[in-house]
Amino acid sequence: MNTPAKLAIFVSGLAVTFGAAMGIGTLFPTSAAVSAAENPPTTAPPGDDGHSHPAPKAAAEVPGGLQISQDGYTLTPRTTELAPGEATDFRFTVTGPDGRPVTDYQVLHEKKMHFIVVRRDLSGFQHLHPELLDGGVWSIRLTLPEAGAYRAFADFAATGGEPLTLGMDLHAAGDYRSKPLAEVTRTAVVGEYTVALTGDLVPGKSGKLTLNVTRNGDPVTDLEPYLGAYGHLVALRAGDLAYLHVHPDGEPGDGKTAAGPGIVFHAQAPSPGAYRLYLDFKHAGTVRTAEFTLTAGGKADVKAPEQTTPDDGGEEHGGH
Ligand SMILES: [Cu+2]
DSSP states (O other): OOHHHHHHHHHHHHHHHHHHHHTOTTTSHHHHHHHHHHSOOSSOOOSSSSSOOOOHHHHHTOOBTSOSEETTEEEEESOSEEOTTOOEEEEEEEEOTTSSBOOOBOOBTTBSOEEEEEETTSOSOEEEOOEEOGGGEEEEEEOOOSSEEEEEEEEEOBTTSOOEEEEEEEEEOSOOOOOOOOSOBOEEEETTEEEEEEEOOBBTBEEEEEEEEEETTEEOOOOBOBTTBSOEEEEEETTTOOBOOEEESSOTTSSSOOSSSEEEEEEEBSSSEEEEEEEEEEETTEEEEEEEEEEESTHHHHHSOOOOSTTOOOSSOOOO
């Protein structure tokens, strides 16, 4: 991330801190946030002035997806209520710093907009690519399969802007019971495919995760490129659905990245705790999603399965 982006995140963090410290965050966030953002202190805030500001570094590491508005960009849905189980032409805009819908976007991972929808209990993951209509309106055929509160993430970069993930709540009315989060799950079965995850999420540090794909027990070595990589991994923090930054390690055609069976990512967990991971991978013309639960730090390391060899797939599936 470049310096302006860091500064922007730092400043927005300060604005939030300022508003919260004054106890006025929800009453008039705009003027307070704007004045704090426009007049950042020229030196690092002192830690002993009685207001105990968090360190700038901590502010800069606020994960994505937790805000509907950030760095001047705001998600604006046409509606947030959808009928459960019914396909809807869901539309939204992203309003830019000039107050108008953004119409020009950068292509990232082959798309101008990645739209992730998941119920707040982390079930029902969907990874969609809306269509950009005239006037900066995004349109996607969306079904919220069951009743409940959902979180939708818009992952994009406006032309001339930094990559950003904004989040908003959507609702499907009806009787709702949350599903408990699965215990640590390092092996996922999707049809004929089994995906085994090795590696760990480490709080505050980049951790390497390898996802090993087999089909009917045979290693898959001809994965197909999907969104500029051999897989696309989304990681969400349980409890608030913070959206983690995940980078694929290498890309198809770079001369060193194999088309399976292992897909390597680097992911950084912002804190200890439980996370749900969703791997989209493409093989034989079809995109499938494998889901995992990991715990970063603390108890996770105690609970983690015996991984004495890199080939050892999961806790209960020692061999292949
Ligand atoms: Cu996408």
